[in-house]
Amino acid sequence: MQLSDIQALDSRHFLPVFGERTPVCFVRGEGCTLYDQDGRAYTDLFAGIAVNALGYNHPAVTGALVAQAQTGVLHTSNLYYVEPQAQLAALLCAHTFADRVFFANSGAEANEGALKLACKYFYAQGSKRHKIVSACESFHGRTLATVAATGHDYYQKPFRALLPQGFTQVAYNDLHALKAAIDEETAAVLLEPMQGEGGVTPADPAYLKAVRALCDEQGILLILDEVQTGVCRTGSLYCHEQYGITPDIMTSAKGLGCGFPIGAVLTTEKVAEKIARGDHGSTFGGNTLACAVSLSAMRYMIEHDFSAAAREKGAYLMRALRQIQSGAIEEVRGMGLLIGVQLKADRPAGGVARGLLDRGFVAGTASGNVLRLAPPLIISQAEMDAFAAALAQELS
Numbered sequence: 249m250q251l252s253d254i255q256a257l258d259s260r261h262f263l264p265v266f267g268e269r270t271p272v273c274f275v276r277g278e279g280c281t282l283y284d285q286d287g288r289a290y291t292d293l294f295a296g297i298a299v300n301a302l303g304y305n306h307p308a309v310t311g312a313l314v315a316q317a318q319t320g321v322l323h324t325s326n327l328y329y330v331e332p333q334a335q336l337a338a339l340l341c342a343h344t345f346a347d348r349v350f351f352a353n354s355g356a357e358a359n360e361g362a363l364k365l366a367c368k369y370f371y372a373q374g375s376k377r378h379k380i381v382s383a384c385e386s387f388h389g390r391t392l393a394t395v396a397a398t399g400h401d402y403y404q405k406p407f408r409a410l411l412p413q414g415f416t417q418v419a420y421n422d423l424h425a426l427k428a429a430i431d432e433e434t435a436a437v438l439l440e441p442m443q444g445e446g447g448v449t450p451a452d453p454a455y456l457k458a459v460r461a462l463c464d465e466q467g468i469l470l471i472l473d474e475v476q477t478g479v480c481r482t483g484s485l486y487c488h489e490q491y492g493i494t495p496d497i498m499t500s501a502k503g504l505g506c507g508f509p510i511g512a513v514l515t516t517e518k519v520a521e522k523i524a525r526g527d528h529g530s531t532f533g534g535n536t537l538a539c540a541v542s543l544s545a546m547r548y549m550i551e552h553d554f555s556a557a558a559r560e561k562g563a564y565l566m567r568a569l570r571q572i573q574s575g576a577i578e579e580v581r582g583m584g585l586l587i588g589v590q591l592k593a594d595r596p597a598g599g600v601a602r603g604l605l606d607r608g609f610v611a612g613t614a615s616g617n618v619l620r621l622a623p624p625l626i627i628s629q630a631e632m633d634a635f636a637a638a639l640a641q642e643l644s
């Protein structure tokens with residue numbers, strides 16, 4: 249099909265929640281390169297919004313997907329034992345703070361699960377704690393509870409009548425505001441260790457440490473949403489490791505399936521022992537195909553130390569971006585390969601991303617006029633150099 253035919257179908261039949269999309273349709277991918285219908289190549293620095301950690305057509309992903317599909321078993325339901333599910337849960341527990349894992353299909357769904365765990369943890373003890381404090385400018389998903397937790401009026405306003413009660417937001421990186429918002433009904437604090445959608449803003453190390461201490465002091469839970477920051481992207485398997493703290497509950501998705509939809513809720517035995525049969529569930533969550541792909545990809549990334557690779561490549565790319573002589577750049581920030589280029593107000597990030605696309609590079613944006621980069625973790629030095637040169641030209 250021609251792009252114009254696809255656009256016509258989309259505009260006529262697809263719910264307009266994504267508005268007018270970037271006018272390109274990628275039909276093939278290899279490594280860090282995407283190809284459109286005319287065979288034009290694009291170097292990808294966004295990875296499908298921080299998802300395709302192993303790029304395109306990686307044997308650890310494609311091979312596992314094909315091999316599992318060829319068994320004929322894509323899904324059997326959670327009524328039966330699922331071998332790659334058990335193995336993936338064990339792998340995640342072996343490499344994180346967690347003792348137990350539940351699988352979902354997306355980041356929002358994982359966060360829903362995390363909120364339910366926190367609520368049930370206190371309910372099982374006869375406690376009235378059930379409220380959640382999260383951060384302004386956060387992003388936790390599009391379901392009702394995750395919209396209620398997301399600190400943006402824009403996402404909440406039309407749905408306020410249906411949003412669940414018990415959610416408040418306070419300024420990110422502001423310990424006093426957080427302390428003031430916690431009361432005897434608070435069950436958990438929910439935070440991203442680095443806000444992604446909100447503008448690529450890392451938590452201050454002292455803040456996150458103090459939040460952990462505050463939660464302990466108050467006897468409440470710390471939930472970290474690592475949907476965007478997890479799976480080696482920021483330079484450790486999960487971002488919080490670099491802060492020297494552990495959460496009580498953590499969510500993961502995006503890179504976890506390297507393009508195949510899967511989400512996970514990870515927690516400790518202390519929380520898990522308050523969860524009983526029937527408290528949560530899913531038809532598709534943790535299905536055989538998703539877990540087989542994720543298991544293979546995660547094993548590969550852990551065995552080949554992709555955390556170190558993201559750290560080193562991220563430092564290289566940030567250095568190259570900081571060397572760009574342009575008055576349009578206010579700041580380059582981030583951790584590992586989740587990088588934000590803060591642009592001056594007169595250079596809208598959307599326009600810059602579009603200009604980069606015309607030059608053969610895929611980049612994203614985030615709130616606050618930020619150009620957001622989250623390339624596949626396999627990106628090469630030559631690809632990063634070429635991108636930095638293209639951005640320099642775009643901003644000249």
Ligand SMILES: Cc1ncc(COP(=O)(O)O)c(C=O)c1O
Nearest residue numbers: 354355356387388389444475476
């Ligand atoms: C931190 C964070 N949490 C949750 C989500 C929602 O994930 P999903 O779109 O898979 O539901 C996102 C998506 O961008 C995210 O960045």
